Each structure stands twice: as structure tokens, then as C-alpha cells.
Amino acid sequence: MKVLTVNVGRAKTVEYTDTPDGTTGIDKQPAEGAVMVTDPGPKGRGGSGLAGDTICDLRHHGGTHQAVYAFAREDLDFWERELGHPIPNGAFGENLTTIGLDVNNAKIGERWRIGDSLVLEVTSGRIPCRTFGSWLGEKGWVRRFTRHAAPGAYLRVVEPGEIRAGDPVEIVHTPGHTVTVGLAFRAGTTERALLPEILAAGDALHPELLATARTYVEKYGA
Template structure:
């Protein structure tokens, strides 16, 4: 059964060479129940509201299986939150999810898949070193992007909560199809 591995929020802001001067990509797991509202996970922030956050990008989900792939590629552990994700999920094909698909997490929270993540230079700088060079293309080409979610019903979630696909619009593009479209 698909489930939530971790709920993550910003740990600390880091200086960044981008236009904003800082990045909030450093997310870490939060213990216990965590409130998820219309604009995302409580205690989380986005340094660049132009490219992150808002109702259609309130929450970013990344699959544990995709993180495991990158651990093998990069030769290091990539803990929950390393991709800047708010939700690390397992047993759910996030990149194969259809735009408009609705997931229930735990007893109350409902989210809707809105779009793929588009990797950026900030993400490449976060990866760092030799791996960071060419990272945007490499991450894009691999198609393990993760998805942004709109919060349809607020509530609390915690690591271990079940995730149920409540509805999936037949014929809608998948996250990966939309990205490659």
C-alpha cells in the first residue's frame, strides 16, 4: 500500500548564488503530526515565490523509489527532504500520476497533482561538486521529477500514513508526459 515515508519542511536557509540570494531547498523530516494547509506544510517556506509555492505548488512530492535510484547514481545517501520535497512517498508512481489525480493522505488531507517539478540551477548548486555540473539535464533526462500538489482538503499527516489514489482522470497527461510535452 502506498504510504508517506516523511513530511519535510525547511531546516535552514542557505546562501545561494541565484537572484534571491538564499535557498530553502534544505528540507528535513518533521516528527509527529504536521498540519498541511492550502499553501503547504506548516513551518515550510519558499525563498523564491516566483518559482515555488502558491496554491498550485503548495506541496512537492518525491518517490522513495526515485530517491533510491539517485542514491545509486550519486553513490551517497539522499535522506527525506534532500530533493527539496515536502512529502517523501513510497509505493506510488509519482511521475506516472495523472494531472488532476487526487490522493488522500491519512484520514483527512486530500491533494491534487498539478504539474511536474522543473529542475533549476539552484537545485544543481545544491547537488554540488562534479555531480552538480550538468545536473539539470541529467535529472530532466532521467524523468524522475516528482510532482507539485494543490491541497484540496487541509488537515494533519504524519510519516506512515496511507496514501490512496481517490480519483485519476482518464486520458489526462501524466506528470512525465506534461514535462516532456
């Protein structure tokens, strides 16, 4: 299990995003050398956890519980076959392109040590947005990506540190529950009846999804 590339994006102006200044940082490119990763601060104010990576839409992206986004090379390869064209590392807007790591079956609250000092904790799956679909140029992309339910993982920074391409990934903590990234994603999107089940992940779950699950239980019961 390792990081193939560490990817960062610069703001660029496009026609298809609804940010106030019309910019997006979704086009991530592999970085050379080490990249520092720290907690960026609360959502709405903090952006990416990676130095040099730009988050343009702070309403929906970035912040403590979405500090880092990881996507597996194996899943990019799946979409290469499905879409019929090459998909380079970083093209899905991921900060970390991994290999050998089952990102979508990682448990919420699972912790990864990457390199010498960085420790990240899994919080949720990525919810696709209109900018993602427009960037790829695929009609109906948001629905198609959602149905596949292999969203990649958002992570928060537990211990800051530098990372670089080729760094090994070690799972240093696995929670006792069964709530995976994929399960939490389906609960929050296409299978709302699963929302009570994901409460087992507790406070490790992304706060917005946790609040949604609690509201569902209050209204409909467990």
C-alpha cells in the same frame, strides 16, 4: 502506498541562489509529529502549503498549484545508485517522500487522500532550477535531471488536513485522460510537440503549463 517522511525546510543563506536576500529553503528535513497542510494562496504571494516549511523564491516556487511537492523514495534510490552517495529523505527539496506510489505516472488531476482528511490533487512535475543543482553539487545536474524525466509531482490542496510520517496514501480519484506527470513534464521541457496532447488534462493542469500548451496550439496547431 504511504508517506515515509514529511519534510520541511528553514531559510538559510547560501552563495548560489538568486533570491533578493540570498536564502533558500531547499534543505528539507523530516518533521516530527503532525504537520498541517493548507492552501497557501496564489503563486507570488503564497509559499508552501505545509506549516513550518519556508519558500524563499516565491517567483518560481510555492503557491496554490505548487503547494506540496512529492518525490518517491524509489526515485531517490535510483539517484543514489547513479551518483554514488546516500540521498536522505527531503534532499531533493520534497515535502513528501513516498514509497509504493508511482508518482511520475500519476495523472494530472489525480487525487490522493493522505491520513484522515488531507486531499491533494496532482498539477504538474517539478522543473529543476540552478539552486537545485548547486545544492546537490552536481555539475550539469539540471540537464541530467530533465533528461531522466522523473520529476516528482506538485500538488494543490483540495481538502486541508494534518499529515505525519507513516500515513497511508489512497488514490481517491483518477481522471479519464492519459496525461501523466512525466508526460506533462516532457511536453514542457524536452518534447514541445507533446504540448497539444496535455490539453486533455484541462484545468487540472498547472495554469502556467496550460497557458503554454494553448499558446503552442494557437501558433502551430494541434
